[in-house]
Amino acid sequence: MAKITYIENNGTSHTVDVAEGLTVMEGAVQNNIPGIDADCGGGMACATCHVYVKDEWFDRINKKSEGEDDMIDQAYEPKKNSRLSCQIQVSSEIDGLEVHLPEKQI
Amino acid sequence: MIKTDALIIGAGPTGLFTAHQLKLIGLNCEIVDNLDKIGGQCIELYPDKPIYDIPAIPECTGEELTNNLLEQLKPFNIKFHLGERVDELTKDNEKWKVKTSKGTEFETPNVIIAGGVGSFEPRKFSPKECEQFENKTILYSIKDKKIFDGKTVSIFGGGDSALDWALELSKTSKVNLIHRRDEFRAAQATVDKVKELSNAGKINLITNSQLKTVSGNGKLEEIEIENDNKETKKLKTDFVLGFFGLIMQLGPIANWGLNLNKKTVEVDTEKFETNQKGIYAVGDICNYPGKLKLILSGFHEGALAARACFKLARPNEKYRFEFTTSSKTIKNRLGVKSD
16 A cells, blocks of 8 residues: 555645555546546556656656657646656555646646 | 438447447448547557457457458448537437538437547647637648748647658748657657758757747737746747647537536446437447446447347337348348358
């Protein structure tokens, strides 16, 4: 288990326990966190599970998947610290991770 | 006004197989899709990615799957209406009247929504100021490239569309090509050519930058871009083109009085009918307890929805279940010899 905090664009914060082996996207969908659409269901074929990861966490989570940046190009307001949450693996090492959600996904 | 037994919205794998099932049981149907090509997400999102869970097909790509489905549909000569979005759906006595974005009208007792996650639309620029110029000097697709002759065009994006148009328009226009990072996802040969033209001063290539705002008095005059270090730069421009790929939106489907659950449509699991009689939803867009968003589930859902259509399309006939291996009628429809 890892505690993951999802912070909506309006500042509302949701902290949930996510099982190891899931992705940060799945953690959001299973807990009905608003702001993560995940239209393609984790296939890295859309960019609707887009999150921002602050510097202190960016280097601690797993590196970007091949092609992830290509999809982030198509996200709403991508930034340098953009990630697709379906590509972030949950493990005890990232217990306490905070991700920030964009204003919208589409 | 086109009269048909069933209208399918969406030309993805589920829509295609549903058409096959309708034709097999002797109903006619037509297919509408907002994309200008057949295949839906399989073609738009992952044409080259292998799929491993289509029954009896150990491995195939999205493109191969689409081609195989079209091959299977060959005996039936289905009419496709591509590049059209279904905008209006209204009830007229026992029939549904459907109107597309291009004005095509249908009358049918059965509408099958096989719309995936909705219709594909271009992703737009996020700064609000862009709206006033959209479809005039801020564009997301090109219909007539002559309008750019001798003008300054600022192209945003890092994929094939952005780079191909940068190369093409650099022959007749002054081109700024702006991308949010310094890697591109276009074909390598295209990227090399863009870099070559950039070195020769024929394309103004700006990386690690994004659009901050646009301005102009009535007509677009200037854009302001911002790089990763928050430094801004202004560029005079006549046109702005954005190529950020396509996003999926439920679109007009949301206004048809259907029971929605997030971006999906609630159906029963006998007919895959929605809360409206004669409107069905199959594939990724439908929702019921236990729903799996798999292509194979879409095939099953389409097969059952097709049988449900029979009752409304042929109220005075009785549907008879038959196998393709043995039915003479079905073999005739398929144009194959029966033993």
